[in-house]
Every structure is written in structure tokens, then in C-alpha cells.
Amino acid sequence: MIAKKIYLRFSNLIDFEDLIAPYLIKLIYRIGILIILGGGVLSCINSAGVGGSIGRVLLAFGGTLLSLLLWRVVSELWILAFKIFQRLGEIKDLLTLQNSASMKSREE
Template sequence: MQFSDSAARFFRYLNMDYLIAPFLIRLIYWVGFIAIIGAGCGILFNALDASVPGNARISLTIGATLLSLLLWRLLSEILVLAFNLHARLIEIRDLLSHRQDATEEEQSVPPPLFLLKKPAPPFDDRGTA
């Protein structure tokens, strides 16, 4: 039974050969990125409105925002890396199965007769070795 490409892809998703988590992780990453930027801007504007001189608070807010973005990126990359490893292992499995199929086909076909050598007789015409 042959399926179209879209149906075959759908069945691969059902069998979890292809995962949707990497897409969701990237989506959550961008939502978190925007939230961190928004929180950093909110804290920065709050520091500007404060009655206490805020040069140190402003620099700490900018530094904390940048550090938060870096840590958020690292966490997201670690999660995506795990799923990329899964995808690579699936590719390796498929390549090895194709290679195994090819070697089985090669083994089932006998070599041509002209490649087969005749074994040398153990004795010459006089019966000596």
C-alpha cells in the first residue's frame, strides 16, 4: 500500500520518527526571549523613574538582562541538541538499513563466471606435486 508524501509524513509523526518538540522549543524560546526583553525594559524604566541615582541600577539591569538572555539561549540549545541527536540517529539508522539492503542484494547475485579462477591442479602430468 503506497501513501502520498503528506500521508507518509503524517504516519511518521504518529510513529514519533519525527518529533514536534524542537519546533515547540524554538517557539517557547522566542516567547521567553521577548518576555526577558520586556522585563528588562520594565525594570530599566523603573530604575530611571526612581528617586535614587540609578547609574548602577541601570547598568545592573542591562547586565542582568543580557545574562538572562544568554542563559535562556543555552538552556534552549541544550534541549534542541537532545532532539537533534535523535534526528541524526534516525538518519544513521536509515542509512545503515539501506546499506544492509544493498549488501544483501550484492550477496544474492553470484559473481560472473569469468571472475572465477580455476584452481591449479595439485599434481602435474607426471603425478608429482
Template sequence: MKNNSSFAKWFGYLGFDHFIAPFLIKLIYWVGVLVIVSAGIGGFFATFEMPERGIGGVLLTLVATVLSLLLWRLMCELLILAFNIYARLVEIRNLLSHRQERMDAYRKVPSVRALNNE
């Protein structure tokens, strides 16, 4: 039974029913975090080689690293948000179609008045 659900899941990816982009965005996010932190550490140690920058250069490097991490996170969240909105809309569509099917089934049942008139 597990093979059928696993096959269905992979078929969903091949048929574009499920997206791989959110996973890739998360992977790219973590690579970006590593790059930003590495650049921040490099910039931090580079300011010690330039005595004219002083403590202001060190603080500027730290603030720039933190702001870069924050903006990177925000950009990645916005990309993932688009896919989450789509997923919620699909859920709403499915719920509404099930509701419509139940309403149609309810309408097909004859009422008591209709039975008494016959």
C-alpha cells in the same frame, strides 16, 4: 500526489516518527525572549524611579537582561540538540540498513570461481 505526502507527514506526527517538540521549544523560546526583554525594559525604567541606584542600577539591569537572554538561548538550544541528535542517529541507522541490504545483495551474486567449478 501532494495529498499522499501531506497525509504521510501528518501520520508521521501521529505515529511519533516526527517530533513536534522542537517547534514548541522554538515557540516557547520566542515567548521567553519577549518576557525577558519586557522585564529588562521594566527594570530599566524602574531604576530611574530609585535615585539611590544610580547609573550602576541601569548598567546592572542591562547586563542582567543580556545574560538572561544568553542563558535562555543556551537552554533552548540544549533541548533542541537532544532532538537533533536523535534525528541524526535515525539517519545513520537508515544508511547502515541500506548498506547492509546492498552487501547482502552483493553476496547473493555467485562469483566467477563458483560458476567455473560447476
């Protein structure tokens, strides 16, 4: 039973039934968050350095928040494209079943 499930999962992966790109996008998204947060912290520290003001620190903080928001939107758009692809595959399968059922009813 377990071997059959593993075989089916592997078969779906080889036949491109299951896409790995959404998982990779989520991984890249998380790595991007870490990079953006690291850059934001460094930017805030540099802004507060010699001759810095609270306005520069707030600007760096706001830029970091805006960058995180934009990164989230871009990542969601990538995942949305793959979800649309999966839905179109489901619609195609349903239409195929519907057409085969109507062909059988016509033959009878």
C-alpha cells in the same frame, strides 16, 4: 498528489518520524525572549526610580543581556539533543540499507 503529501506528513507525525518538540522549543524560546525583555524593561524602570542611579540601570540592562544569552544557549542545547536524535535515525537507516545491500551481494 496533494492528498498524498498531506497523508505522508500526517503519517510521519503519527509514527514519530517528524518530531514536533523542536518547533515547540522555538515557540517557547520566542515567548521566553518576550518575558525576559519585559522583565528587563521593568527592572530598568524600577532601578531608575526614586533613589536609583545610572549604575543600577546599567546593571539591570547587563543582567537582561546576560539572561537573553543564557536563554539562547539553553534553547540551542534542547534543539541540539533533538537534532542528534534525528541524525542517529538517519545513521540507523543508512546502516540498514548497507546491511541489506551486502546481504544481497552475498546471496548472488
